[in-house]
Amino acid sequence: MYRVSTTTDQRLTAAVELAEMDGQRVTVHGMIQRIRRLGWGAFIVIRRHDGLLQCVIGRDGNEELIDGLSEEQSVQITGMVKTAKIKDKSINPNSVEIQADGIQVVANPAEHPPVDISKKILDLHIDTNLDLRPLSLRHPVERARLKVSEAFAHGFAEFLRNQGFTEIRTPKIGVAGAEGGANIFKLDYFGRPAYLAQSPQFYKQMGVGIYERVFEIGPVFRAENHQTSRHINEYTSLDLEMGFVKDHTDIMMMETALLKYCFDFIRETCGPEITLLDADIPVIDEDFPVVTLSEAHKIAGGVTGGDYSGEPDLEPDEERALCSYSAENWNSDFVFVTHFPTQKRPFYTKDDPDNPGTTLSFDLLFRGLEITTGGQRINDYQEQVEKMISMGLNPDDFESYLQAHKYGLPPHGGLAIGLERITARLLGVDNIRLTTMFPRDIKRLTP
């Protein structure tokens, strides 16, 4: 028997700390992102946990070492931190470099990469990028996109905890889909049919009866037979549900404050990534405009010349038209659209008592794309059972879900945000596959 220390510090020095360490000797490690050999020596840029670091080494006495270095080697470098002016936006910190006197190679790649990830711009066909994901994600731009995505999720959790929400984890395997329809992946569960969760909807409503306010960040699965730039078949859903609301507008207000917090959080924690990606993270200082679906149709029609009146939903071209109208006339990148018709919203959606045939539901559009669906839900047991029947559903199929209503639920509602979609809009990325680490679509199951 021996003992392993509980107090050893294995914390890594962050880029912002290195920037303040001018004149200090350090030992750092990382993988070589790029090498520039010059007459007097070489610049070696290594990839660390939180960014790229520039190291320089003189040629004298290091000829063999320098000539033997290659990209994607894992190295340990010892040297002096020195002030430097680095223009390359992918390098962070850009105010210091390491003047190395020793470089030790600790691991070698077996092959040179088939694409050059040391280039400033990774100009690959999307299929190549995705086929080579374990490699392409090592590029600073790809890394930065996912860092921003994680900051959004982190901010989401932090804001909601501050607001009294409890994080929950709900099963992804179950017997029925919350959203109904055919878009469900089917599974063999010990000889019985089971399904992958399309959303945590049922469970977060149950959660309201338990914790009043709940959120979940987790994978959801949609067997949608679409191959578009805005669909993937497994994505991360950011869900919240809250009790004791007066109507859907309480949820919309919670979302505006949430987004404001998340964007501020990204600006605070992702400075280098924002610079590298040249990203425009909105500063939310205006209240969000809200229109009903029929108003939205009129406005979109005014922009495109189309006639959308009576349509039960928003088409992609309408979403874009409404967003450009909002940006120009209301100074907002965001627009809420409310009062979608009863038949277009799931059975748990609360109808508007003042506008029969419409619901207390909303979508939030951001820069041309719907990023959120939400609304008030039915909390009364009898009302829910009757709505199920009126929509052709059998309440017996939802017995365990309906326990929540039967034994009491306050008025409540919630929303879901697609993490990959909002990240794509934030960063101006056209295809949500590029804001997903390892995307799944109808053709792709690897890497």
Next chain:
Amino acid sequence: MYRVSTTTDQRLTAAVELAEMDGQRVTVHGMIQRIRRLGWGAFIVIRRHDGLLQCVIGRDGNEELIDGLSEEQSVQITGMVKTAKIKDKSINPNSVEIQADGIQVVANPAEHPPVDISKKILDLHIDTNLDLRPLSLRHPVERARLKVSEAFAHGFAEFLRNQGFTEIRTPKIGVAGAEGGANIFKLDYFGRPAYLAQSPQFYKQMGVGIYERVFEIGPVFRAENHQTSRHINEYTSLDLEMGFVKDHTDIMMMETALLKYCFDFIRETCGPEITLLDADIPVIDEDFPVVTLSEAHKIAGGVTGGDYSGEPDLEPDEERALCSYSAENWNSDFVFVTHFPTQKRPFYTKDDPDNPGTTLSFDLLFRGLEITTGGQRINDYQEQVEKMISMGLNPDDFESYLQAHKYGLPPHGGLAIGLERITARLLGVDNIRLTTMFPRDIKRLTP
């Protein structure tokens, strides 16, 4: 068009804040957990987002109101915060109560609950508890268990971010299982076979090449045909993987510091829950003992009288024996066991160059149960390919995974902790289903 405010504050007053508001008028809401009617009026305990709150109301003028109240109603209560001495450990805050002058019922249950969740101890058969989960989780003890579980996960993420780890989200649908074997759920993926992830192992190793240190908290799926108190078929795995390790002991040291942080975090954030559950959350101030598997066999044999020498793994009775020995002789609730044999560990495990046939792997035992498996992984491409072949695997089946090794990976390793298991051990709960919100086992797919 109208605008929805971005600045409305919907924050809920926390229990700790209410405790400091003696003499102030407040309006609170919640669901009625229990009612005690007396001659002069009634005690009404409501369930709020972060605990139970005691309210009192006089009978004069409120006769009809009091008689009409029932458990699981959703109510809004206005009144004065007053100092009180409350002995009931399930009530938090226990130093104040609300002297109510108004109670408004905002929602009613359709039926009285079939079990009495207002009792201090929810003495139900486990099947009844799980069948009625949307209701039984409203009981303070059940809520508290999951709060502690969430605090563990929250502490895990917070500690690792401080140590330079990046959170990742990896796909749960894929083509092959990291752990191999038959325990994989099979899926129809647009006409192709696909599988649910048994662990994020492959992806977190790829993540090391991208971010050096990564972690993930997410569901994993094991089609194990066991019906025991320590198996469920979908559980939450807390995973980490880190680069530039010297060997498996770096990961063990990281874990000890991590657990110390998580337990301190639980003590800081879950005071009322710990009191209610009478939980013994370890204070880690001793370094953890480490033994090899063969030493473990000897020690366990000394306790039980059995002969385990040569066994390739630890049996449950050995785990218990070793833990009781450790508690008595080494003053530790924890024991690391290292050097499991090559044939019992997955193909990505690094062999010990100094002890052929054994691996640089470990399990961590806590109070009689294995809660972590971890170790150093193979980072060299050729070494990994050769080990696959020696274990009868075809490297071509792992082509996208092996990209990570082929294009370079530093020496690395990691571990996984089962959230439900560690929570069960922490709280002294016998069956991990009771530390899971909505468990899935071979017989259970609902709620």
